Amino acid sequence: MKKQIDILFITNLPSFYKINLFNSIAKQKNIFVIFTHDQNSQRNEDFYNGLREFSYVSLAKKMFLGKIFYLIYLLFTSNCKSLIVGGWDQLLFWFAIAISPKEKNGVLVESSILESKVTGFMSRFKTIFLSRIYKAYVSGKSQADLCIKLGFKGQLIKTNGVGIFNVMPQPEYSSISIVKNFIYVGRLSPEKNIKLLIEIFNMLPELTLNIVGFGPQDIFLKSIAKKNIVFHGAIPNSELYKIYLQNDVFILPSISEPWGMVIEEAFNSGLPVIVSDRVGCAEEIVNSSNGIIFKLSEPDSLKEAIIKIQEINYYNSLKLSISKMDFKKTSQQQINSYL
Numbered sequence: 001m002k003k004q005i006d007i008l009f010i011t012n013l014p015s016f017y018k019i020n021l022f023n024s025i026a027k028q029k030n031i032f033v034i035f036t037h038d039q040n041s042q043r044n045e046d047f048y049n050g051l052r053e054f055s056y057v058s059l060a061k062k063m064f065l066g067k068i069f070y071l072i073y074l075l076f077t078s079n080c081k082s083l084i085v086g087g088w089d090q091l092l093f094w095f096a097i098a099i100s101p102k103e104k105n106g107v108l109v110e111s112s113i114l115e116s117k118v119t120g121f122m123s124r125f126k127t128i129f130l131s132r133i134y135k136a137y138v139s140g141k142s143q144a145d146l147c148i149k150l151g152f153k154g155q156l157i158k159t160n161g162v163g164i165f166n167v168m169p170q171p172e173y174s175s176i177s178i179v180k181n182f183i184y185v186g187r188l189s190p191e192k193n194i195k196l197l198i199e200i201f202n203m204l205p206e207l208t209l210n211i212v213g214f215g216p217q218d219i220f221l222k223s224i225a226k227k228n229i230v231f232h233g234a235i236p237n238s239e240l241y242k243i244y245l246q247n248d249v250f251i252l253p254s255i256s257e258p259w260g261m262v263i264e265e266a267f268n269s270g271l272p273v274i275v276s277d278r279v280g281c282a283e284e285i286v287n288s289s290n291g292i293i294f295k296l297s298e299p300d301s302l303k304e305a306i307i308k309i310q311e312i313n314y315y316n317s318l319k320l321s322i323s324k325m326d327f328k329k330t331s332q333q334q335i336n337s338y339l
Contacts, residue, residue: 002077002078002079003077003078003079004030004078004079005030005031005032005078005079005080005081006029006030006031006081006082007025007029007030007031007032007081007082007083007084007338008031008032008033008034008074008075008078008080008082008083008084009022009031009032009033009034009084009085009086010033010034010036010071010083010084010085010086010092010093010096011033011034011035011036011085011086011108012035012036012037012086012087012090013035013037013038013039013048014035014038014048014050014052014056014058015047015048015163016046016047016048016049016050016163016165016166016237017162017163017164017165017166017261018163019050019051019052020050020163020164020165020166021163021164021334021335022052022054022056023050023051023052023053023054024164024331024335025054025335025338025339026053026054028339029338029339031054031055032054032055032056032057032074032078033054033055033056033057034056034057034059034070034071034074035056035057035058035059035060036059036060036067036090036092037060038058038060046236046237046238047237049237057070059092064091064092067092068092068095071092071095071096071099072099075096075099075100080100080104081104082104082106083096083097083100083104083105083106084106084107084108084135084137084338085097085105085106085107085108086107086108087107087108087109087110087111088107088125088126088129088130093107093129094129097129097132097133098132102132102133102134103134104134105132105133105134105135106133106134106135106136106137107129107130107133107135107136107137108137109136109137109138109139109143109144109146109147110139110143110162110258110259110280111143111146111258112139112140112142112143112145112146112258112259112280113142113143113145113146113149114142114256114257114278114279114280115256115257115258115278115280116146118146118149118150123150126150127150127151130147130150130151130152130154133152133154134154134155135154135155135156135157136152136154136155136156136157137157137159137337137338138156138157138158138159139158139159139160139161139162139258139259139280139281139284140158140160140259140280140281140283140284140285141158141283141284142280142283142284143258143280144156144158157337158337159334159337159338160284160330160333160334160337161259161261161264161330161331161334162258162259162261163261163334164331164334164335165261165264165265165268166237166238167268167327167328167331168241168268168269170268170269170270170323170325170327171245171269171270171323172323173270173319173320173323175316175319175320176248176312176315176316176319177312178312179248179249179309179310179312179315180206180207180208180248181207181208181210181246181247181248181249182201182207182208182209182210182247182248182249182250182251182306183209183210183211183212183243183244183247183249183250183251183266183271184197184209184210184211184212184213184250184251184252184253185212185213185240185244185250185262185265185266186212186213186252186254186262187213187214187215188211188213188214188215188216188217188218188221189215189216189217190216190217190255191254191255191256191257192215192252192253192254192255192257193253193254193255193276193296194211194217194221194253195217195220195221195224196253196302197209197251197253197302198221198224198225198229199224200302200303200306201225201226201228201229202224202225202226202228202229203303204228204303204306205226205227205228206228207228207306208228208229208230209228209229209230209251210230210232210243210246210247211229211230211231211232212232212233212234212235212240212243213233213234214233214234218231240265241265241268241269244265244266244269244270244271245269245270247271248271248272248315249271249272249273249274249306249309249315250262250263250266250271250272250273250274251273251274251275251306252273252274252275252276252279253274253275253276253294253296253302254275254276254278254279255276255278255296256278257276257278257279257280258280259279259280259281260275260279260280260281260282261281263275263279263281263285263286264281264285264327264330267285267290267322267325267327268325268327270319270322270323271319271322272290272291272292272309272315272318272319272322273286273290273291273292274291274292274294274302274305274306274309275291275292275293275294276293276294276295276296276302277293277294277295277296278296279293289317289318289321290318290321290322290325291309291318292305292308292309
């Protein structure tokens with residue numbers, strides 16, 4: 001008798017937020033997950049920690065042909081109702097949707113139209129890939145827009161996220177009298193636009209910018225930063241909420257950011273946010289009641305946002321609104337999109 005699988009996921013890395021999502025889905029569906037890789041040196045080691053309460057296998061140590069043979073074996077020895085691949089950037093994803101019936105095929109689309117090409121040679125490959133897809137699970141509007149622009153004709157299912165972060169008890173609302181401490185959490189790499197952030201805070205010595213993370217620009221960014229900018233290096237994910245609580249505003253100035261789950265983590269810690277208009281989730285979860293979206297195309301836009309959010313009545317109104325957000329509800333909405 002063939003093994004019964006409601007959903008077969010094929011994805012790249014066992015990140016904690018994917019593990020949380022799969023654990024939740026597995027409570028109601030019989031799922032099996034294939035991880036094609038184990039870890040990424042650009043992330044904290046604990047980024048991949050978490051108890052996995054679902055059936056899975058890691059193919060990280062197998063050569064490509066070994067991965068192909070395992071996939072063929074799994075598909076032909078099980079009754080798989082649905083297949084969902086984690087994008088179009090791996091040959092194994094292409095092979096999987098080629099041998100699986102189109103009406104069973106789904107794809108997780110976490111790239112957005114803001115940073116993805118929709119014309120030229122590479123876009124043609126994406127269009128071919130999507131021609132084998134029946135359901136596209138899109139994180140939000142900018143991801144849906146990408147699929148539409150690429151000519152996708154199948155069913156679009158909005159998930160409202162890329163996984164489930166470690167939701168912590170929300171701090172109770174309390175007003176403050178001064179906004180001084182700002183925080184960035186993420187990789188120190190060119191696409192994150194930290195150079196611009198540092199240049200602005202160099203001109204605002206009365207404010208403190210805390211930078212959490214590591215990456216290829218670590219030495220360079222430290223070399224141009226003044227004393228009001230503090231580098232904390234890598235902090236375990238389980239401890240991040242503590243440093244969020246020590247700050248007033250979270251800033252994500254990225255040039256390219258497919259989603260930006262750190263914004264959700266910042267909200268969960270009660271922080272209003274300032275994000276660029278190139279962040280994939282900006283128009284999805286950031287609005288006038290919880291933060292500011294600044295325009296990268298306007299040179300003074302970020303500085304103006306930093307100054308504006310220091311207006312104490314405005315800031316406290318944002319903080320009050322954020323204290324009413326229901327993160328368990330939004331997590332459940334994401335889970336339901338797969339059920």
